[in-house]
Amino acid sequence: MNRLLVMVPREGVDRLRAAGSHGSATFRVSDAENVGYLCAISVKEGLTLPVGMTPRTHFLNSGEARQGGFWYRATADLHVHGMAAGHRQSALTVAYFAEQVRSGFKNPGRSDYIALTYAPNAEIDHPGAGVAEFAAWLVTADGVKPLDVACEPQVVGDAQLVPQWPVDPLAAATVTVVGTGSIGGATVHALADYGVGRLVLVDPDRLLWHNLVRHVSGPAQVGKMKVFALRDDLEKLRPDIHIEPHALDVIRDADKVRPLLARSDLVVCTADGVAPRRVVSHLARRAGLEAVLACVLEDGGIGEILRLRPWPDRGCLVCQRQALTDAGAIDPEPALDAGYGTGTRHRPMTAVGSDLHLVGQLAAKAAVATLLECAGHPDQRLPGDHGLLALRPKPGWPPPFDLARAGELRWLDARPPVSGCPTCEEP
Known part of the structure; x- marks a missing residue:
């Protein structure tokens, strides 16, 4: 011994x-x-x-x-x-x-x-x-x-990373995360590890037994609202971070989410379904706030990170999807309404927990890179605004989803707004 x-x-x-x-x-x-x-x-x-x-x-x-x-x-x-x-x-x-x-x-x-x-x-x-x-x-x-x-040293925690890592700008940042399921939970943990000082969590669901196969929280938290489970976990791991949980539905409670975004520096959306993502895209654009959307496509075969910037030459989520379908690519949005573990017998949802966590961590990196780029750190510029990560690639997917090997990462530029878009055009 x-x-x-x-x-x-x-x-x-x-x-x-x-x-x-x-x-x-x-x-x-x-x-x-x-x-x-x-x-x-x-x-x-x-x-x-x-x-x-x-x-x-x-x-x-x-x-x-x-x-x-x-x-x-x-x-x-x-x-x-x-x-x-x-x-x-x-x-x-x-x-x-x-x-x-x-x-x-x-x-x-x-x-x-x-x-x-x-x-x-x-x-x-x-x-x-x-x-x-x-x-x-x-x-x-x-x-x-x-x-x-x-x-025990005099200095512990994020302060140990100075001057190699920009601790102060991140400690002063507030990031709202909409959706704290499998991807969102991993995103929240990664943002905390990066040193983001305040996290505002928004999700209306409870952690249940069937979530445990993919969620970062464990059996002791079953029955809690996911936002409170994550808060309780992170308060033990990272006592220096402030967690603000809200058991809200971003669609039904949009009027309550809007003021949360008004005091945030960035929003990350990892919520399931088409409607929540579109609502976040709209609210972020109206708030002049950068947004990072993360999900998996094609039954867990592709991880996607989509950064939306409220700039005149960058379109919202709907505009980005329209540009893809106009180019002959797949329209991935409808499949997002199918929860993990559901689907037809021939096309079951096969998303694996660690793959979802990988997407969540990449979303956190995109969020932190965006914050730091805006704070004047040029080494944190992303290669593009649309990231695609091969998790379980299959032949035959149309471009730009034609990733060949697991782990392959492709970044694409954002598309401009579509004429007449009610989100992108000023009311």
Whole structure:
């Protein structure tokens, strides 16, 4: 089995740096996972203070509390020799370990104990050598064995990506997602992972058992409205993001969705059916808002990403579809009213969960790329506005749907508005 991993929460790190030269330590340990964390230490005045592990539901908070441990300030050389001993899977002598801690060393006798050491001069004494500031040990009468240690850093979450990723513009963005089913759920998770700060979720449906084969939420959420299930899941995974759920139907409740779009930077529609997509296209155009529509076509054979931009030379959803049919391509819209898992015996819906999640993640990428392009990041320009992804390609589909191999991705330019379009022309 791997060596015991000793975790030190940020609160514990701060207290050890300011606590003095030595003291007692209590560790809460899970034997099943062979991991524990520092849950209490004594500081300068001898007062024992608790150290919290967040979140409260963390599995180690229910582990066994083991008192009798200690912490010491130590020389950087001790950590250097500890690294070498760890690589050799050997131990240091008790005498050498005692020499390298400043004071308060407790001889283990017959009682082994866990120890933490803090070497404040590790980087000064050994610059660039990667010598850790903290180390963990199992102190026994036969020797002192290095353990694995992990300290919670001061900076976690999206801030770790700075400056490689534009965290601030995305943290300030609001994206509305209409439709939080299989594709929409994956889109929502991906947008959160990209660092979008606020997500407004719109969907009137509940998560039911038949959804589980494709949805990102699990059995514990069955019965909840999908928007609330996603909110609850993401609040555990990404506590830094704000989720605003609305159990609304974009058609029936268009008057309530319209003000949500008015305070959004972009809308993503992953709703099933022709009518919801057309309503989102119309509402987004009227709001002067960019929209990303995502779905699967041809019984799950093709994934489609369609970006609609409220520009004079770019048409709405209806205009884009009209241009395709005028060019002799298939009209994919009618089939969108068939739910996943339905269809005739000869043409069943064969969309697979992971394929739908792939489309959802691509929709999130298109949404984020659009936001960042508008914020002045030229490296996030998309190759086009109409993306087609081969999931289960079949021969005989007319252009531009004639994708040959699974995974093939094709981007096309948007088509201009059709004359007389009630959405594209100003009222």
